[in-house]
Amino acid sequence: MERNNTLDYYDNCADDFYKSTVNIDFTTIQEHFLEKLEKGSYILDFGCGSGRDTKYFLEHGYRVDATDGSSELCRLASAYTGIKVRQMFFGELSAVNEYDGIWACSSILHLPIDQLKEVMQKMAAALKENGIIYTSFKYGIFAGERNGRFFTDMTETAFADLLSGIDGLEMEEQWVSTDARPERSEEKWLNLILRKR
Numbered sequence: 001m002e003r004n005n006t007l008d009y010y011d012n013c014a015d016d017f018y019k020s021t022v023n024i025d026f027t028t029i030q031e032h033f034l035e036k037l038e039k040g041s042y043i044l045d046f047g048c049g050s051g052r053d054t055k056y057f058l059e060h061g062y063r064v065d066a067t068d069g070s071s072e073l074c075r076l077a078s079a080y081t082g083i084k085v086r087q088m089f090f091g092e093l094s095a096v097n098e099y100d101g102i103w104a105c106s107s108i109l110h111l112p113i114d115q116l117k118e119v120m121q122k123m124a125a126a127l128k129e130n131g132i133i134y135t136s137f138k139y140g141i142f143a144g145e146r147n148g149r150f151f152t153d154m155t156e157t158a159f160a161d162l163l164s165g166i167d168g169l170e171m172e173e174q175w176v177s178t179d180a181r182p183e184r185s186e187e188k189w190l191n192l193i194l195r196k197r
Helices: 005-012 014-021 027-034 052-059 071-081 113-126 156-163
Strands: 042-046 063-068 099-104 127-138 143-146 149-152 169-178 188-196
Touching (some): 014 071, 027 127, 052 071, 099 113, 156 169
Parallel strands (some): 042 099, 099 127
């Protein structure tokens, strides 16, 4: 994957992004994800941003592999979590049958739809049998650049169409929530839990 405006945004705005996201209370969804995994399971935090969720999973007894495409966010997240966060672009995922769960919170939404299909197929391959994925998208039908970053928004119907072209993953749950940041409570998100079959 080549450098793009989205990566430039995160490298240039890493400090502000870190400060605005690291302390968001995301406990309800984190716990819901962990309830579906055995204690000590191996999780990939795929596009970990500030490292907020990685730190939570580590503190609750899970093994975590954390990655991000932004070198600056990798630096900040490594310092925050106490583990080495690897710089990796989504398309570089090559693990096979390795993870019990993949956490892709507000991360793969930065991919255009054709790349999203390819990356989700790689995510399916990286999961162990019966493994789970949590991912989330801004709710809507927009695809393009917004505030310096590329987004692919999703509705239930659009995601069902996407999932129908990906082998081995089934929808387990989906729900719409408001943004966890109080100042953005009018924004809606599509949350998804997928399982490898």
